[in-house]
Amino acid sequence: MIFDPEIFFTQLVNPAYLWGALISVGVAACSLVIATVLGFFLAIGRTSKQRYLRAPAHLYVWFFRALPALLVLLIMWNALPQMFPALRSDWYTPFVAASVGLGLVEAAFMAEIIRSALSSVDDGQELAARALGMKPGSVMRRVVLPQAIRTALPPTGNEFIGLIKYSSLASVISLKELLTTAQVGVNITFRYAEYYTVAIMYYLVIVTIITLVQSRIEKRFLWTSRGVKKNTDPISLSTRALATVSKEK
Amino acid sequence: MSTETVNTVPTLQVANLHKAYNGTEVLKGVEFQINKGQVKAVLGPSGSGKSTMLRLMALLEPADRGEISLDGKRIGASDNNGRIAHHSERRLAVQRRDIGMVFQKFNLFPHLNALENVVLALTEVQKVGKAEARERAFLMLNKVGLGDRDRHFPSELSGGQQQRVAIARALVLNPHVMLFDEPTSALDPELVGEVLEVMENLAAGGMTMIVVTHEVKFARRAADEVTLFDSGVIVEQAEPGEFFDNPQHERTKQFLSHVH
Numbered sequence: 001m002i003f004d005p006e007i008f009f010t011q012l013v014n015p016a017y018l019w020g021a022l023i024s025v026g027v028a029a030c031s032l033v034i035a036t037v038l039g040f041f042l043a044i045g046r047t048s049k050q051r052y053l054r055a056p057a058h059l060y061v062w063f064f065r066a067l068p069a070l071l072v073l074l075i076m077w078n079a080l081p082q083m084f085p086a087l088r089s090d091w092y093t094p095f096v097a098a099s100v101g102l103g104l105v106e107a108a109f110m111a112e113i114i115r116s117a118l119s120s121v122d123d124g125q126e127l128a129a130r131a132l133g134m135k136p137g138s139v140m141r142r143v144v145l146p147q148a149i150r151t152a153l154p155p156t157g158n159e160f161i162g163l164i165k166y167s168s169l170a171s172v173i174s175l176k177e178l179l180t181t182a183q184v185g186v187n188i189t190f191r192y193a194e195y196y197t198v199a200i201m202y203y204l205v206i207v208t209i210i211t212l213v214q215s216r217i218e219k220r221f222l223w224t225s226r227g228v229k230k231n232t233d234p235i236s237l238s239t240r241a242l243a244t245v246s247k248e249k
Numbered sequence: 250m251s252t253e254t255v256n257t258v259p260t261l262q263v264a265n266l267h268k269a270y271n272g273t274e275v276l277k278g279v280e281f282q283i284n285k286g287q288v289k290a291v292l293g294p295s296g297s298g299k300s301t302m303l304r305l306m307a308l309l310e311p312a313d314r315g316e317i318s319l320d321g322k323r324i325g326a327s328d329n330n331g332r333i334a335h336h337s338e339r340r341l342a343v344q345r346r347d348i349g350m351v352f353q354k355f356n357l358f359p360h361l362n363a364l365e366n367v368v369l370a371l372t373e374v375q376k377v378g379k380a381e382a383r384e385r386a387f388l389m390l391n392k393v394g395l396g397d398r399d400r401h402f403p404s405e406l407s408g409g410q411q412q413r414v415a416i417a418r419a420l421v422l423n424p425h426v427m428l429f430d431e432p433t434s435a436l437d438p439e440l441v442g443e444v445l446e447v448m449e450n451l452a453a454g455g456m457t458m459i460v461v462t463h464e465v466k467f468a469r470r471a472a473d474e475v476t477l478f479d480s481g482v483i484v485e486q487a488e489p490g491e492f493f494d495n496p497q498h499e500r501t502k503q504f505l506s507h508v509h
Contacts (some may be wrong), residue, residue, distance in 0.1 A: 014380050029337070108304075113458065122356075124352060124354050124356035125356060125358065127309060127352070127356060128337075128350075128352060128356035128358070128415075129309050129351035129358075130309060130341075130342065130345065131309060131345060131349075131352075131419075132341065132342075132345070132346075132370045132373075132374055132419070132422065133346035133347075133368075133370075133374045133422070134342060134370075134373050134374055135338075135339055135342045136338055136342075138373050140376075141370060142373055143358055143369075146360045147359065147360055149357075150360070204377040218356075221360070223359055223360050223402045223404060224402055224404065224405060225362060225400045225401050225402055225405060
């Protein structure tokens with residue numbers, strides 16, 4: 001028999017795959033968080049007027065864009081614990097090593113996404129916020145960032161999906177993510193088609209969910225009054241009445 | 250409007266203001282002042298430096314030389330043994346709170362609806378509580394005739410409405426002086442009237458206003474004094490009647506012949 005549906009369906013509901021899928025998503029999510037935070041500061045550094053901020057940010061992006069993610073993972077798991085005994089403890093699991101390793105690499109790419117998103121916000125926005133007397137942190141948090149996020153969302157979704165796939169590289173540091181789970185099964189049973197098809201199914205489901213979540217988030221950045229009316233708490237009726245009465249001239 | 254000039258200290262004053270961009274002098278020693286309750290219209294060809302003066306007054310850009318004073322106190326910079334020492338951005342932020350600024354391109358925050366645009370300044374800058382801020386913001390929107398548009402986002406408002414929200418946003422902080430940088434230049438002609446009406450009401454209410462504009466009719470009706478800017482200096486300052494009907498300077502006559 002070429003494709004045994006029974007093996008396929010048994011494996012499809014095998015908890016090991018679900019666990020593998022969760023680990024893949026977990027590593028991708030953790031590294032995306034690390035990459036976004038780091039990338040934000042790199043982006044600020046790269047657009048700074050100060051040379052001492054620009055230079056290190058440049059260096060970082062240059063360095064980590066050049067390295068293959070696989071090499072970084074091997075360094076994280078093999079080389080670093082050799083150099084730093086502190087990393088030989090229990091908390092330094094393949095999950096942690098993979099999340100940090102992929103996060104460091106991804107930060108170089110997120111820096112570019114965030115930099116272009118920040119520069120896409122009209123200069124007049126910062127100007128208006130400053131004119132109101134808002135302090136620099138407030139201008140960034142309340143005015144520039146919310147608008148930059150809208151621009152950064154679609155490419156960030158892409159990067160997240162990319163990270164899900166990159167997480168399969170972590171099989172080399174013995175992380176039991178989704179693809180490793182399939183590979184382990186294959187090594188025992190030699191049922192390539194069935195086991196790999198299960199992996200395909202899981203990847204499809206993961207990416208479908210990410211796409212749905214992403215489009216829901218993007219809808220919140222449409223900035224129209226349609227459909228959001230009931231969500232914001234209404235101004236008290238007394239104020240409205242008062243306002244209408246005092247509408248002079 | 251300037252009948253009650255009890256205190257002699259001008260609300261906003263600039264002295265010997267200089268500003269250059271890439272070696273090109275845009276302001277060449279400007280002297281300008283406005284007293285409490287006065288409305289001054291500033292006319293002039295584009296590139297004459299009138300908008301630059303406004304940006305410097307709003308502390309959005311540092312002056313190369315000269316002094317800016319608000320209610321008699323120097324703002325924006327201090328004197329450091331004859332050299333100008335600009336204040337830090339955080340310190341400038343505090344000083345800007347007493348100066349309202351309205352831009353040609355409105356610059357409303359597109360991710361916030363009309364009410365939230367006005368609320369933000371109150372909660373972020375004056376640390377007013379949310380509920381109180383919403384009430385004050387709503388009253389201010391109502392004052393500019395947009396009480397029924399509070400939930401609309403900037404993209405859902407006309408240019409005239411957007412500019413009125415922008416005026417409300419600046420006004421809600423109770424500034425000592427309002428600066429208008431060509432507030433109607435980006436508007437379709439049929440929307441200019443509604444913005445000018447709001448501004449005229451404001452002027453009638455005693456607000457101290459400096460208005461850089463091309464609207465001669467507004468300058469005539471609402472201003473106490475009209476100023477002509479050209480090539481980085483003030484050419485003429487006079488009451489509207491005098492300015493428009495009996496200009497003293499050749500440059501003013503020339504300019505008026507183009508705009509009339």
